[in-house]
Amino acid sequence: MSSAEPAGGIQVRNLRFSYGERPVLAGVDLSVRPGEIVGLLGPNGSGKSTLVKVLSGVLRPYEGSATLAGRELKDMATRDVARTLAVVPQEPVFGFSFNALEVVLMGRHPHLAGLAFESESDIAKARTALQRCGALEFAHRPVLELSAGERQRVVAARALAQEPDFLLLDEPSSFMDIRHQVELYDLIRDQSDNEATGVMAVLHDLNIAAEYCDRIYLLKEGRILASGPTAEVFTYANLKATFDTDVYVDVNALTGRMLVVPLSQRRKPR
Amino acid sequence: MRTARKPLTAAGLLWGVVILTAVLACSILAGLSTGGGEGGLRELLFPAAGDGDGTRQILLQVRLPRVLLAALIGGALTVAGAVFQALLRNPLADPFVLGVSGGASIGSVLAVLAGIGGTGAGMAFGLDGRMLFAFLGALGALILIEKIATVDGSMSVYTLLLTGAIFNAFSGALIYFLQSIASLEQLHDIVFSLMGHVPSTGFGTVAVLAIGILAAVLYLFLQARDYNAMTLGEEGATQLGVDVERVKRRTFVLGSLLTGLAVSVAGLVGFIGLVVPHMLRLVLGPDHRMLIPCSFLGGASFLVLADLLARTVILPGELPVGVITALVGGPFFLYLLRTRRTGHEFR
Numbered sequence: 001m002s003s004a005e006p007a008g009g010i011q012v013r014n015l016r017f018s019y020g021e022r023p024v025l026a027g028v029d030l031s032v033r034p035g036e037i038v039g040l041l042g043p044n045g046s047g048k049s050t051l052v053k054v055l056s057g058v059l060r061p062y063e064g065s066a067t068l069a070g071r072e073l074k075d076m077a078t079r080d081v082a083r084t085l086a087v088v089p090q091e092p093v094f095g096f097s098f099n100a101l102e103v104v105l106m107g108r109h110p111h112l113a114g115l116a117f118e119s120e121s122d123i124a125k126a127r128t129a130l131q132r133c134g135a136l137e138f139a140h141r142p143v144l145e146l147s148a149g150e151r152q153r154v155v156a157a158r159a160l161a162q163e164p165d166f167l168l169l170d171e172p173s174s175f176m177d178i179r180h181q182v183e184l185y186d187l188i189r190d191q192s193d194n195e196a197t198g199v200m201a202v203l204h205d206l207n208i209a210a211e212y213c214d215r216i217y218l219l220k221e222g223r224i225l226a227s228g229p230t231a232e233v234f235t236y237a238n239l240k241a242t243f244d245t246d247v248y249v250d251v252n253a254l255t256g257r258m259l260v261v262p263l264s265q266r267r268k269p270r
Numbered sequence: 271m272r273t274a275r276k277p278l279t280a281a282g283l284l285w286g287v288v289i290l291t292a293v294l295a296c297s298i299l300a301g302l303s304t305g306g307g308e309g310g311l312r313e314l315l316f317p318a319a320g321d322g323d324g325t326r327q328i329l330l331q332v333r334l335p336r337v338l339l340a341a342l343i344g345g346a347l348t349v350a351g352a353v354f355q356a357l358l359r360n361p362l363a364d365p366f367v368l369g370v371s372g373g374a375s376i377g378s379v380l381a382v383l384a385g386i387g388g389t390g391a392g393m394a395f396g397l398d399g400r401m402l403f404a405f406l407g408a409l410g411a412l413i414l415i416e417k418i419a420t421v422d423g424s425m426s427v428y429t430l431l432l433t434g435a436i437f438n439a440f441s442g443a444l445i446y447f448l449q450s451i452a453s454l455e456q457l458h459d460i461v462f463s464l465m466g467h468v469p470s471t472g473f474g475t476v477a478v479l480a481i482g483i484l485a486a487v488l489y490l491f492l493q494a495r496d497y498n499a500m501t502l503g504e505e506g507a508t509q510l511g512v513d514v515e516r517v518k519r520r521t522f523v524l525g526s527l528l529t530g531l532a533v534s535v536a537g538l539v540g541f542i543g544l545v546v547p548h549m550l551r552l553v554l555g556p557d558h559r560m561l562i563p564c565s566f567l568g569g570a571s572f573l574v575l576a577d578l579l580a581r582t583v584i585l586p587g588e589l590p591v592g593v594i595t596a597l598v599g600g601p602f603f604l605y606l607l608r609t610r611r612t613g614h615e616f617r
Contacts, residue, residue: 058508083509092614094360094505096556102498109499110511115492115559118279138276162510 009033009198010055010085010186011165013066017054024050026222029066035187035196039209039230042219045245047201049090051219052170055200058083069165077186082110086164090202092155094143100154105128109163122161129157132187134180147177160191167191169201171206173220181205185212206260210234211254216231218242229268234258276502277556284361285562292339292568297571300339300579302329334475340468340577340591341543341570343536344546346483348569349545352561353490353521356497361548361606362431364587365408365529366540367438373411374526374533375464376441377403379448400463401482402526405530410528411437430572464591468577475535482531486524487566493517497558536603539592541599548606 010032017025023045032038040048053059055066055156057078066073068084076084086107094103094163104126105107105118112118118126135153152175159167167188175183189212191197203209209216209230218225218241226238239247245262252259276282284616347365354363354370365371378400406521414438449460462469494519499507504514534537546569547561555559573591576598580591 014326053505056509058505077511078508078513087509089506089509093359093506095501096361096551098498098501098556099275101501102277102557103553105498106502109495117283119279119558120382123277147457148368159607210475213490 006070010200011067012055012065015051015054015066016063017050017059024222025054025062028219028222028224030217030224030227032198032200034165034198035192037192037212039213039216040200040219041206041209041216043136047168048221051170052243053088053266056087056168057086067171068152079110084164085166086159086162087167088156088159088167088169090151090171090174092151094151097142097144099140099142100130100135100146100203102162103143103154104158107158110162110232125163126157126161130154131159132160133157134183144163149177149180152176153180153184156187164197164199166198169199171202171204172245174204180209188212206234206239206247209256210258210260212265231259234260275511275555276553276561278560283560283563286554287567290399290564290571294567294571294574297574298337298341301340301574302333304578309551316475332470335468336468337574338476338575339471339479339535341426342479342483343468343532343539344542344573345487345566345570346532347539348546348572349487349490349541349562350525350528350595352558352565354496354543355523355547356558357499357518357521358430359501359503360601362544364541364544365525366515366538367434367603368412368543369415369434369441370408370412370526370529371533371538371540372438372441373529373536374404374408376444376607377405377530378534379445379460380407380465382456382463383448383452393459399533401478401531404534405527408530409526410522411441412522430534465590466537466539466595467590468536468573479531479535483528487562489520491562492526493520494558501556536593540596541603542569542572542595544606545599545602
């Protein structure tokens with residue numbers, strides 16, 4: 001499998017990372033090809049966010065190998081990583097009175113040199129990204145005055161303005177209502193299909209994952225438990241083993257995608 | 271209704287700098303033409319033919335270095351405040367509030383006790399021994415305070431402010447101790463140097479200070495765009511390609527240098543790094559490419575005018591300028607503490 005993968009995507013081989021003595025990633029193998037959406041699912045503390053941070057150059061050093069478009073992450077400068085890969089974090093942080101447009105313009109940071117000012121074309125890119133994320137209407141409002149869901153749309157726009165080859169999403173829709181979730185993932189799907197952007201999305205919502213992901217990795221205690229096309233991975237046994245919770249798995253009659261319903265532990269087994 | 275702010279352009283920056291340079295020029299002229307002695311603007315600009323060079327000489331030889339010194343010190347402390355605020359994502363950070371000035375003052379006092387500052391031979395070279403010690407004191411304090419205030423990898427602003435306040439109390443006590451073992455002559459030096467006072471010195475000190483301060487401000491200005499990204503948190507900034515550790519290191523060293531240079535010459539002039547950047551952000555927006563140069567010019571103007579007030583308000587006596595900045599800055603700090611939202615921006 002490893003030699004058959006094209007060099008263009010994200011390739012992770014036997015990746016290990018520890019916070020001090022505590023191992024968090026214990027040998028992860030994973031790949032993201034250009035133009036596909038890969039879901040990374042697992043219980044709290046399984047290492048999903050850690051993997052996002054390692055792949056985006058925040059956490060170093062790691063053991064094993066991780067390559068972005070054929071280049072080993074270890075050998076890339078922070079700026080090179082940022083030109084290749086953008087992150088939509090779970091809990092974005094802001095400061096002072098920067099407005100939404102200014103925050104999205106920060107996405108151009110890795111493409112600018114020194115003290116340079118953003119050009120007209122940078123500003124146009126930022127506005128397009130804001131519009132695609134349905135956030136243009138609050139372009140001039142300070143981000144700190146926006147709701148959590150609105151802020152996440154601004155941050156998604158910033159990631160698009162970064163024009164990355166890869167997008168890493170870490171629970172990007174946790175504060176969004178259902179309409180904005182669907183709009184965001186439709187947008188990600190478009191981006192992936194049209195720009196061949198490779199996407200790795202950390203998701204909690206199994207049905208969103210079933211609807212949008214081409215392939216799924218199930219992560220538990222720093223190891224991949226199962227991986228493959230969503231229909232093959234989403235089985236009762238895999239999900240039970242990963243989440244230690246009973247779920248009902250079926251096929252969505254409307255879409256043909258998998259359907260997963262959580263079951264109360266108090267329910268008597270039938 | 272807020273008017274939509276356009277993204278910053280080079281032309282916008284130029285306008286800001288030109289206007290604030292004009293403000294500074296006016297402040298310096300006002301500072302030169304007002305004071306305890308004779309002489310005003312008229313004597314300065316249009317020296318009377320028969321006057322010899324008496325009055326004008328006083329203005330240029332005595333008042334000019336002091337006014338320039340005030341400008342440099344004000345600019346240095348304000349820029350230090352602006353970059354500390356950027357790093358901590360917190361408008362309350364200021365060299366004085368954080369305790370960095372306290373650390374610098376310990377260094378400065380130690381230098382006096384060691385006989386390498388004050389009225390001795392050190393004076394001839396523009397107080398350089400004391401500047402070095404104050405810089406080291408400031409840097410040491412900053413590193414210590416950051417270590418103490420960081421719990422589980424993140425820094426709570428209230429822990430930080432509390433640490434700064436405790437450190438200030440501690441350094442105050444330490445300085446009282448050092449004063450009590452100082453000789454009478456050293457004691458005079460120490461008391462005078464700590465009370466937040468712009469001294470009358472020669473052009474030598476001004477030149478040494480100007481080189482150090484302008485170089486540090488320029489260097490900090492060059493990473494202004496990184497500070498914008500740093501408002502997204504260290505993780506967010508890294509993901510935009512910022513070498514966060516390098517920016518932090520430079521900010522610590524150069525911010526301490528600015529604070530140390532200012533404190534070694536003028537003692538404790540508090541709150542100026544808090545008041546001026548906040549005012550400028552309200553008018554010019556938060557972009558650090560604008561904020562850093564304008565903080566230098568605005569802080570310089572502010573301290574020149576504060577020193578002017580200090581020199582004239584209780585004639586024939588003179589107030590320490592630190593009294594004026596604290597009387598303005600203290601209430602301002604409390605106002606910021608009460609009115610700023612304490613949610614995300616402080617995390």
